[in-house]
Amino acid sequence: KNEVEQSPQNLTAQEGEFITINCSYSVGISALHWLQQHPGGGIVSLFMLSSGKKKHGRLIATINIQEKHSSLHITASHPRDSAVYICAAPGGSNYKLTFGKGTLLTVNP
Amino acid sequence: EPEVTQTPSHQVTQMGQEVILRCVPISNHLYFYWYRQILGQKVEFLVSFYNNEISEKSEIFDDQFSVERPDGSNFTLKIRSTKLEDSAMYFCASRVLAGSSDTQYFGPGTRLTVL
Numbered sequence: 001k002n003e004v005e006q007s008p009q010n011l012t013a014q015e016g017e018f019i020t021i022n023c024s025y026s027v028g029i030s031a032l033h034w035l036q037q038h039p040g041g042g043i044v045s046l047f048m049l050s051s052g053k054k055k056h057g058r059l060i061a062t063i064n065i066q067e068k069h070s071s072l073h074i075t076a077s078h079p080r081d082s083a084v085y086i087c088a089a090p091g092g093s094n095y096k097l098t099f100g101k102g103t104l105l106t107v108n109p
Numbered sequence: 110e111p112e113v114t115q116t117p118s119h120q121v122t123q124m125g126q127e128v129i130l131r132c133v134p135i136s137n138h139l140y141f142y143w144y145r146q147i148l149g150q151k152v153e154f155l156v157s158f159y160n161n162e163i164s165e166k167s168e169i170f171d172d173q174f175s176v177e178r179p180d181g182s183n184f185t186l187k188i189r190s191t192k193l194e195d196s197a198m199y200f201c202a203s204r205v206l207a208g209s210s211d212t213q214y215f216g217p218g219t220r221l222t223v224l
Binding site: 033035040041042043044045048086088092093094095096097098099100101102 | 140142144146150151152153154157159164165198200202204211212213214215217218220
C-alpha cells in the first residue's frame with residue numbers, strides 16, 4: 001500500500017512569494033498527480049507527471065522517481081492561489097489514486 | 110472542454126434512508142471511480158468500475174454500497190441504508206485509457222449530510 005505524505009500541512013505566504021509544497025510516497029509509481037481543491041470542495045487536476053518537470057503558467061511540478069519525491073512550486077503567488085493542494089499516487093491494476101492529506105495554502109494580499 | 114458532472118450538489122437525508130448519487134463521466138472515458146472525503150480528512154478511494162463491472166473496491170465499500178452504469182452514460186453510487194458516518198463529499202472521476210499515466214477528471218462532488 002502506498003503511503004503519500006505531504007509537507008507542510010499549512011502554508012501562509014504573502015502575495016508575490018515563491019511557494020514550494022513537497023510530496024513523498026513509499027511505493028514506486030510511474031506517475032504522480034497534483035490536484036487543487038477550492039473551499040467549495042471541487043477537485044481540479046493540475047498536473048500528472050512521470051518524470052522531470054512540467055510547467056503551467058505560474059505552476060511548476062517536478063518529480064524524482066528514484067527518490068520517490070515530487071514538488072509543486074508556485075511563482076509570484078497570488079491570493080487566488082489560496083486552496084488546498086493535494087498530491088496523489090496511482091496504484092494497483094486499476095490506477096486508483098492514494099491521496100496525501102493536502103497542503104492548505106493561504107496567500108495574503 | 111468536456112467535464113464530469115455530478116448531481117445533486119448537496120443531499121440531506123435521514124439515517125437509514127437510501128441515497129443515489131449520480132455522475133455523468135466524460136463520454137469517451139472507460140474507467141470510472143468513486144472517492145469520498147469526510148470533512149477534514151483526506152480523499153479516499155471507494156470503488157473503480159470498468160467494462161460494466163466493479164474492478165476494485167476498498168474496505169469502505171461494504172454491502173451497503175453499490176454502483177451501476179444503467180444507461181451507458183450515467184454512473185451511480187447507491188447507499189442502501191445511510192449511517193451518520195456516511196456524511197462526506199463524494200467525488201466521481203473518470204479517465205480515458207487503461208494506462209498509468211492518464212489524468213483522472215473529477216466531478217464537482219456531492220456533499221452528503223446524514224442526519
